[in-house]
Amino acid sequence: MTNDYVTYDISLQRLRQLQQQERRIVGIERLIVDEEGRVTPDLDGIADFSDASREQSHVAAWRFLKMYGSDPHERFDFVVE
Numbered sequence: 001m002t003n004d005y006v007t008y009d010i011s012l013q014r015l016r017q018l019q020q021q022e023r024r025i026v027g028i029e030r031l032i033v034d035e036e037g038r039v040t041p042d043l044d045g046i047a048d049f050s051d052a053s054r055e056q057s058h059v060a061a062w063r064f065l066k067m068y069g070s071d072p073h074e075r076f077d078f079v080v081e
Contacts, residue, residue: 005033005075006076007074007075008076011028011076019058022054023054023080024052024054025078025080027047027048028046028049028065028077028078029047029079030046031076031077032071032073032074032075033074033075047061
């Protein structure tokens with residue numbers, strides 16, 4: 001995990017970039033950032049695509065991100081190859 005947490009909208013842009021670059025997504029983690037800037041991992045918001053092919057990881061990442069987007073405090077972290 002890095003500390004390069006991005007908003008939902010930026011996550012969608014990042015996913016498009018990763019597809020264009022033909023990069024495989026190993027996983028995505030959802031985090032919540034409170035008003036004081038404290039970061040809390042969402043244990044239900046962890047997706048592991050390590051067994052997926054590049055194409056499968058892209059499809060799975062879109063499905064994962066579609067579940068979110070309504071909370072302005074949420075951030076996402078991508079793990080890519």
